[in-house]
Each structure stands twice: as structure tokens, then as C-alpha cells.
Amino acid sequence: MGLGITSGKYTLAGTVAVGMLAAVRFDKPAGGACPSGRTREAIVAKKPVRWGILGPGKISRTFAAGLQAADGAQLAAVGSRSAPRAAAFAAEHGFNRSWGTYEDLAADPAVDAVYIGTPHVFHEEHTLLCLRAGKHVLVEKPFAINAEQAGRMIRAARENDRLLMEAMWTRFLPTVVAVRAMVAAGDIGEVRMLTADFGFRAPVDPHSRLFAPALGGGSLLDLGIYPLTLASMLFGEPVQVSSLANLGATRVDEEAAVIMQHRGGELAVIHSSLRFDTPRHAFLLGTGGWIEIMFPWWAGTRLRVKVGDRDAEILERPHRGGGYTHEAEAFMELIRSGARDSEIMPLDESLTIMKTMDLIRDQWGLTYPGE
Numbered sequence: 001m002g003l004g005i006t007s008g009k010y011t012l013a014g015t016v017a018v019g020m021l022a023a024v025r026f027d028k029p030a031g032g033a034c035p036s037g038r039t040r041e042a043i044v045a046k047k048p049v050r051w052g053i054l055g056p057g058k059i060s061r062t063f064a065a066g067l068q069a070a071d072g073a074q075l076a077a078v079g080s081r082s083a084p085r086a087a088a089f090a091a092e093h094g095f096n097r098s099w100g101t102y103e104d105l106a107a108d109p110a111v112d113a114v115y116i117g118t119p120h121v122f123h124e125e126h127t128l129l130c131l132r133a134g135k136h137v138l139v140e141k142p143f144a145i146n147a148e149q150a151g152r153m154i155r156a157a158r159e160n161d162r163l164l165m166e167a168m169w170t171r172f173l174p175t176v177v178a179v180r181a182m183v184a185a186g187d188i189g190e191v192r193m194l195t196a197d198f199g200f201r202a203p204v205d206p207h208s209r210l211f212a213p214a215l216g217g218g219s220l221l222d223l224g225i226y227p228l229t230l231a232s233m234l235f236g237e238p239v240q241v242s243s244l245a246n247l248g249a250t251r252v253d254e255e256a257a258v259i260m261q262h263r264g265g266e267l268a269v270i271h272s273s274l275r276f277d278t279p280r281h282a283f284l285l286g287t288g289g290w291i292e293i294m295f296p297w298w299a300g301t302r303l304r305v306k307v308g309d310r311d312a313e314i315l316e317r318p319h320r321g322g323g324y325t326h327e328a329e330a331f332m333e334l335i336r337s338g339a340r341d342s343e344i345m346p347l348d349e350s351l352t353i354m355k356t357m358d359l360i361r362d363q364w365g366l367t368y369p370g371e
């Protein structure tokens with residue numbers, strides 16, 4: 001076994017360094033070890049984590065399916081503003097404990113951790129409710145509407161000694177785990193630029209979560225956060241941010257373009273849109289090659305890697321449970337180990353990303369009600 005890339009496949013952990021392909025190490029695509037190196041068997045042997053779902057909407061449905069594929073997870077209860085909606089969600093997912101208020105769910109002694117799947121504007125309120133009731137909290141992206149809210153959420157997690165994490169599921173996908181390992185190993189040299197986008201043609205409805213200011217509408221917070229968080233993962237906090245957006249009839253950003261420069265001069269060029277489809281891939285451009293996280297990059301299973309003068313190679317990195325299982329398993333492993341923060345999606349980084357989005361919105365004059 002010599003080259004990292006041979007016959008279209010990156011070899012797994014233990015690869016011998018050859019040229020720029022120094023020691024490529026990452027988890028096996030399925031059934032492998034978790035980031036801590038503990039085996040799945042070791043985790044399964046532990047008590048299941050009992051999950052409560054708060055806000056049984058679109059993404060909660062998808063996440064619940066991801067949980068059902070996760071080792072050591074138990075879907076225990078759901079809370080909705082409507083008792084019949086909660087009961088229907090529970091029945092759909094094969095359990096029967098449902099609550100007609102979020103407060104009842106938060107107080108449920110049969111729940112260890114709550115997944116918050118409500119629109120962004122409610123993330124702070126619902127996170128505080130659950131943390132104060134003693135639950136660990138996995139809160140959907142974006143973490144909050146602004147950095148002020150994010151700061152209060154982080155303080156509450158610390159005061160209540162509970163685990164809190166932004167559900168930035170992309171970071172836990174096997175593709176992104178592999179990308180991190182390749183970058184750390186210097187496989188494509190020094191990464192100097194990221195170009196990434198996320199846009200799709202959403203039905204224009206001024207009352208919908210995507211377009212209504214009262215629900216935190218706009219492309220940046222919903223979609224642009226994905227490339228932004230990828231830039232943050234690669235380069236850290238930006239030192240300079242330039243951006244432009246077109247605000248639509250409801251005065252939220254329907255399309256946005258952002259260029260950022262980072263401490264080492266690295267550039268990130270990203271765009272997001274609610275009005276048209278974008279190619280939806282991410283390119284990491286390095287001095288020794290490039291990596292494409294292929295469509296749909298934030299949820300994908302394939303990478304295209306070009307090192308030096310070699311032909312580009314396609315790497316398959318399948319995910320489980322629609323991609324949502326990986327973040328759930330990582331979160332449960334943190335709970336079991338007593339951790340109060342994630343090294344993969346740290347709270348301080350969620351806060352910094354919120355600050356960057358505050359700055360970008362400031363450049364456009366976009367504020368949300370109550371700000």
C-alpha cells in the first residue's frame with residue numbers, strides 16, 4: 001500500500017506518506033470508529049440517550065428518521081404547540097409520548113436531550129427553556145438570530161452544566177471528516193481559497209419561514225450559513241468581510257454574495273439564494289491541488305480530488321440516516337463522556353459565525369423584528 005490515491009480510492013487510516021499525500025487518516029465510511037476512536041460496540045453497550053423533539057416540523061421529521069438509524073438513540077417524546085400534531089408525529093415515528101406544549105416536553109423526566117427544530121427566531125427561547133429544565137440541547141442551525149442571543153444561550157448551557165451544540169450536521173458527514181483529514185495532512189498543499197454556494201428556487205411566500213422577517217427569513221441565515229461555516233472550519237474567523245445582497249419585497253436577502261479574507265490571507269467566496277438554483281458544490285483550492293465536495297455538497301457523499309498533475313479521482317463516502325445520524329451519534333457520545341462542548345462544532349465557533357452574520361447583515365441594513 002503506497003499512494004493515498006490508488007485506483008480511484010483513498011486508502012484508509014495508516015496510509016504511508018508519499019509526496020504530498022502525507023498520512024491520510026479518517027474514519028471508515030460506515031460502521032467505523034467515532035471521532036474519539038471508541039468503537040460503535042462500546043457506545044451501543046451504554047444506556048440509550050432518550051430524545052425529545054421540540055417542534056415537529058419538516059426538519060424534525062428528517063432528523064427523527066436519522067435518529068432511528070443511530071446507535072444508542074431512543075425517540076422518547078415530542079412537544080408541539082398542538083397536542084394532536086405532537087401525537088401524530090409520535091405515531092408516525094413509532095412512539096407514544098407526546099406533549100401539547102414545549103414546557104411539558106422540557107419538564108419530561110423521561111427525556112435526556114432535546115432536539116430543537118423550530119424556526120431560527122425561536123432557537124434562543126426554546127434552548128433556554130430546555131437547558132433550564134436540565135436537558136442537553138442540540139439546536140438547529142443557525143444557532144440563533146444574532147450573536148447576542150447566541151451568547152445568552154452559551155451562558156445558560158454553562159450555568160446549567162448541560163451540553164449544547166449547533167446541529168451543523170454537515171461537519172459530521174463522512175465527506176467532511178475526510179476533507180478535514182486531507183487538509184490537515186497537506187494533501188492539496190496549503191488551502192488558499194474556498195468557493196461554495198447554496199441556493200435553490202423557493203416558492204415565494206411572504207408568510208413562509210424563508211421569506212418572513214418575523215421568522216428570520218433570508219438566504220444567509222438559512223443557506224449561506226453552510227458555506228460560511230465551511231469557511232470557518234477551514235480558515236477560522238475572517239479578518240475582512242465584503243458582501244452585497246438584494247433584499248426582496250419582504251426586505252430579507254433573497255440573494256447574497258460574500259467575500260471574506262482570513263488571517264493567513266485565505267479567501268472565501270460564497271453565495272446563497274432563495275430565488276434560483278446554484279451549482280451547490282464547494283471547491284477547496286490548494287497550492288498542491290483541489291478538492292470538490294460534490295453536489296449537494298452540504299449533504300453529499302462524494303468528493304473529487306485532484307492532486308498535482310494527476311487525474312482527478314472521485315471518492316465515495318456514504319452517510320447513514322440521510323446524513324443526520326452522524327451528528328446525533330457524535331452528540332450522544334459527548335453526553336456519555338460528560339463533555340459540555342464539541343470539538344467538531346464548538347460553541348465559541350457558533351458564536352463567531354453568528355458575529356460574522358451580524359456583520360454581513362449590518363452591511364445590508366437588514367435587521368429582524370425586535371433587534
Ligand SMILES: NC(=O)c1ccc[n+]([C@@H]2O[C@H](COP(=O)([O-])OP(=O)(O)OC[C@H]3O[C@@H](n4cnc5c(N)ncnc54)[C@H](OP(=O)(O)O)[C@@H]3O)[C@@H](O)[C@H]2O)c1
Nearest residue numbers: 055056057058059080081085117118119120140141142209
Ligand atoms: N439541518 C438541516 O438540514 C435543516 C433543514 C431545514 C431546516 N433547518 C433548520 O430547522 C429549523 C426549522 O426549519 P423547518 O423548515 O423544519 O421549519 P418549519 O417546518 O416551518 O417549522 C418547524 C416547527 O416549528 C414549530 N413552530 C413553533 N413556533 C412557530 C411559529 N411561530 N411559526 C411556525 N412554526 C413554529 C412548528 O411546530 P408546532 O407548531 O407543531 O410546535 C413547526 O412545525 C430552522 O431553523 C432551519 O434553519 C435545518
